[in-house]
Amino acid sequence: MSESNEREKAGAPAQSAVARAVKDPVSRRKFMALTGGSAAAAAFLAACGSDSGTTTTTSAKPAGGSETAQFGKGDIGILNYALTLEYLETAFYADVIKSGLFKGAELDTIKKFGEEEAEHVSALTAAVKGLGGKPAPEPKTEFPLKSAKSVLELAGTVENLGAAAYLGQAGNIQSPEVLASALAIHSVEGRHASALNTLLGMPITPDGAFAKPATATEVLKSVEPFIVS
Amino acid sequence: MSHEEIAHPELVGVEVVGDSGDLSRSDVILKGALAAGAVYGTFMVGPYVRKALAMTGSSDVDILNFALTLEYLESTFYDEAKTRAKASGELKSLIGLLADDEKQHVEALTATIKKLGGKPVAEPKFDFPYSNTAGFLKLAQTFEDTGVSAYNGAGPMIKSKEVLGAAGSIVQVEARHAAAIRLQNKEEPAPEAFDPSLDEAQVLKAVEPFVA
Numbered sequence: 001m002s003e004s005n006e007r008e009k010a011g012a013p014a015q016s017a018v019a020r021a022v023k024d025p026v027s028r029r030k031f032m033a034l035t036g037g038s039a040a041a042a043a044f045l046a047a048c049g050s051d052s053g054t055t056t057t058t059s060a061k062p063a064g065g066s067e068t069a070q071f072g073k074g075d076i077g078i079l080n081y082a083l084t085l086e087y088l089e090t091a092f093y094a095d096v097i098k099s100g101l102f103k104g105a106e107l108d109t110i111k112k113f114g115e116e117e118a119e120h121v122s123a124l125t126a127a128v129k130g131l132g133g134k135p136a137p138e139p140k141t142e143f144p145l146k147s148a149k150s151v152l153e154l155a156g157t158v159e160n161l162g163a164a165a166y167l168g169q170a171g172n173i174q175s176p177e178v179l180a181s182a183l184a185i186h187s188v189e190g191r192h193a194s195a196l197n198t199l200l201g202m203p204i205t206p207d208g209a210f211a212k213p214a215t216a217t218e219v220l221k222s223v224e225p226f227i228v229s
Numbered sequence: 230m231s232h233e234e235i236a237h238p239e240l241v242g243v244e245v246v247g248d249s250g251d252l253s254r255s256d257v258i259l260k261g262a263l264a265a266g267a268v269y270g271t272f273m274v275g276p277y278v279r280k281a282l283a284m285t286g287s288s289d290v291d292i293l294n295f296a297l298t299l300e301y302l303e304s305t306f307y308d309e310a311k312t313r314a315k316a317s318g319e320l321k322s323l324i325g326l327l328a329d330d331e332k333q334h335v336e337a338l339t340a341t342i343k344k345l346g347g348k349p350v351a352e353p354k355f356d357f358p359y360s361n362t363a364g365f366l367k368l369a370q371t372f373e374d375t376g377v378s379a380y381n382g383a384g385p386m387i388k389s390k391e392v393l394g395a396a397g398s399i400v401q402v403e404a405r406h407a408a409a410i411r412l413q414n415k416e417e418p419a420p421e422a423f424d425p426s427l428d429e430a431q432v433l434k435a436v437e438p439f440v441a
Contacts, residue, residue, distance in 0.1 A: 112417065119422035163401055170397040171390035183381040184275075184423040186397065190404030195418035197405075204409045205326070209333035211401035213394065 067216040076133035083124040089117040091141045099145045140228040156196035163189040164214035240267035242358030253350045255298040271374035275382030290347030297338040301352045304331035314365035373407035
């Protein structure tokens with residue numbers, strides 16, 4: 001696939017690994033295991049000592065949240081980036097509910113998570129407006145909804161990615177109020193990820209005792225296949 | 230809300246006793262955080278912690294020491310539970326995983342405090358009020374929810390971007406623990422879309438009687 005070749009040429013193998021992983025949960029687990037490492041405490045220390053140590057990718061990381069500059073300046077850009085992801089999650093759960101693939105307790109869980117993502121959309125929209133920014137538009141999305149199992153796996157992947165996305169931005173946020181809101185959402189995404197991993201019989205903490213962040217570049221590449229426009 | 234309507238009665242019986250009888254500042258904040266959770270529910274812990282840290286002009290080392298105290302509590306709790314919770318099967322494995330994660334958090338926080346030139350607090354002694362698996366699970370859920378709220382509350386007080394990133398990587402794991410324990414209790418893994426924040430002054434006033 002030429003797209004993936006281009007990425008390899010661009011010297012960002014970690015990104016294409018993430019993109020592949022989204023489509024293939026087995027390789028995703030391998031990827032997590034690979035990046036999770038065994039010396040988690042050492043990774044934690046490294047994270048405290050140098051900023052580059054907090055990323056899972058080998059690609060160069062632009063400084064100070066400029067990765068989200070396409071969504072706006074500073075905190076507005078970060079909030080709009082988060083808003084785009086929350087729109088995507090909300091649309092995903094809405095599609096899953098409509099698909100009729102789930103019933104009973106699993107459907108209840110999906111509905112609950114979908115409602116919470118919708119609340120995140122409302123809160124982030126209000127936060128962007130509060131800072132005088134223009135909220136990012138709702139993207140048009142499309143998700144492969146083939147079987148209950150593959151949908152749960154995709155849900156798990158999306159939630160784990162969402163949690164990593166918030167974690168990746170925590171240090172870039174300037175306003176303590178915006179940070180408090182982002183942290184309140186971040187832990188909810190972590191809860192969703194853990195519950196879905198439990199349903200899937202996967203480890204609740206795939207990165208071990210210290211969750212790994214993801215850069216905006218990594219996250220946006222991963223969700224690209226689901227954004228139509 | 231009156232004190233008769235205690236949100237988490239199981240927290241009222243948790244004892245935190247400092248090394249050689251002396252309570253460190255971190256012990257006091259932890260006791261207050263548990264009291265806030267007991268009276269108003271675990272989601273009130275965040276605002277309490279933020280207020281308590283802000284009032285005493287906390288450095289990153291102070292915040293890390295508070296986190297370390299909390300991790301000591303969880304680590305001791307799960308380590309004890311390996312035998313005391315009388316768990317089997319899936320829950321037994323989960324307890325093993327949680328004990329291991331919390332131990333790693335203790336080690337990492339201790340190392341980080343030293344690296345920043347600070348002195349890690351001494352491990353307090355704890356007494357956990359439960360007598361069976363159900364009692365353990367109830368307390369575990371309250372501790373994990375408390376942990377999430379405590380870290381979320383402390384987060385905006387952290388000055389270093391690197392320390393914040395590290396604390397974030399721990400809080401996400403605590404949130405994952407909380408969801409897994411909640412599922413064991415047949416409760417919603419993510420009961421709220423956000424940690425609601427209420428009036429901080431009100432919480433401080435309410436927990437005063439519980440803090441030595």
